[in-house]
Amino acid sequence: MSGLLALLDDVAAIAKVAAASVDDIAAAAAKAGTKAAGVVIDDAAVTPKYVHGFSADRELPIIWRISLGSFKNKLLILLPALLALDHFLPAAITPLLMLGGAYLCFEGAEKVLHAFAPHADHAVEEDFDTKDPAHLEEEKVAGAIKTDFILSAEIMTIALATIESPSFWMQAITLAVVGALITVAVYGAVALIVKMDDVGLHMAATGRTGAGRATGRGLVLAMPKLMAFLSLVGTAAMLWVGGNIVTHGLEVLGWPWLYHEIHHIADIVAHAAPAAQGFVAWLVTATLDGIFGLILGAALIPVATRVIGPAIAAVTGKRAH
Numbered sequence: 001m002s003g004l005l006a007l008l009d010d011v012a013a014i015a016k017v018a019a020a021s022v023d024d025i026a027a028a029a030a031k032a033g034t035k036a037a038g039v040v041i042d043d044a045a046v047t048p049k050y051v052h053g054f055s056a057d058r059e060l061p062i063i064w065r066i067s068l069g070s071f072k073n074k075l076l077i078l079l080p081a082l083l084a085l086d087h088f089l090p091a092a093i094t095p096l097l098m099l100g101g102a103y104l105c106f107e108g109a110e111k112v113l114h115a116f117a118p119h120a121d122h123a124v125e126e127d128f129d130t131k132d133p134a135h136l137e138e139e140k141v142a143g144a145i146k147t148d149f150i151l152s153a154e155i156m157t158i159a160l161a162t163i164e165s166p167s168f169w170m171q172a173i174t175l176a177v178v179g180a181l182i183t184v185a186v187y188g189a190v191a192l193i194v195k196m197d198d199v200g201l202h203m204a205a206t207g208r209t210g211a212g213r214a215t216g217r218g219l220v221l222a223m224p225k226l227m228a229f230l231s232l233v234g235t236a237a238m239l240w241v242g243g244n245i246v247t248h249g250l251e252v253l254g255w256p257w258l259y260h261e262i263h264h265i266a267d268i269v270a271h272a273a274p275a276a277q278g279f280v281a282w283l284v285t286a287t288l289d290g291i292f293g294l295i296l297g298a299a300l301i302p303v304a305t306r307v308i309g310p311a312i313a314a315v316t317g318k319r320a321h
Contacts, residue, residue, distance in 0.1 A: 059194050067187035069145035073152045074179035082160050083172055094252050100154040101245030106304055108238035109297025197223045240286045243293025262288045
């Protein structure tokens with residue numbers, strides 16, 4: 001009997017440890033996911049463009065294929081690669097984060113430039129005019145998965161830098177949970193956004209009440225505005241997150257002036273609004289990080305388009321887009 005009681009005590013102790021581990025993983029995953037939120041927003045805002053122009057019956061299959069590619073990017077490639085890097089060469093994490101942050105700034109600045117100097121994407125128009133739908137779908141899915149890889153690398157690196165765990169396996173599990181949950185959230189949201197206009201059309205055509213039909217028409221009319229808003233939020237998030245990553249990286253590498261100045265200004269402004277100090281401090285910090293990100297991204301545009309792009313084209317033999 002005493003042996004049985006001892007066994008039950010051991011089982012209870014193991015259950016407590018397991019429960020604590022699950023709580024730790026959940027808490028760490030939530031914290032890491034919050035830190036990567038800016039990139040997640042951009043991921044959700046960018047992806048719908050890859051199904052633009054295809055028939056409605058191909059939209060969800062395309063999103064499903066891209067989401068599977070995103071799972072592979074995060075869990076089969078980036079997860080082991082980042083864990084190995086963190087174990088064998090942790091000093092490389094900050095420079096890699098900064099490189100990804102600089103890329104986000106470049107992408108954000110390019111979107112801002114495009115907003116002020118819009119031009120048609122002739123390559124995309126030509127694709128839809130000259131290529132068969134199946135081949136074009138393959139190319140679009142491949143392009144989306146490549147873009148996802150870059151954003152996923154940034155998400156996973158931010159998450160890894162946030163996770164504080166003495167256990168390698170706890171770190172690995174937490175990172176896997178973050179990657180899986182973010183992928184489900186992003187592509188679930190993308191699927192909902194892409195099909196919302198179809199839902200609205202169905203409601204407008206078959207609604208049994210006037211209110212239902214009006215709601216359907218409202219959804220159809222609201223979707224272009226929602227997409228424009230998501231694009232704006234995604235661009236702002238890229239600049240804010242990218243700028244913050246670079247300034248924080250500079251601090252870690254021994255050049256703290258810019259990071260400290262931004263937070264010093266945010267503290268001064270926040271003290272002038274005692275009723276909402278936390279929000280004001282965040283808003284000022286995000287704004288200044290975004291301004292820095294825009295300046296850095298604008299400076300990188302000629303480097304990317306005149307140096308890096310032609311160099312890649314020369315090596316691969318393909319025209320850089």
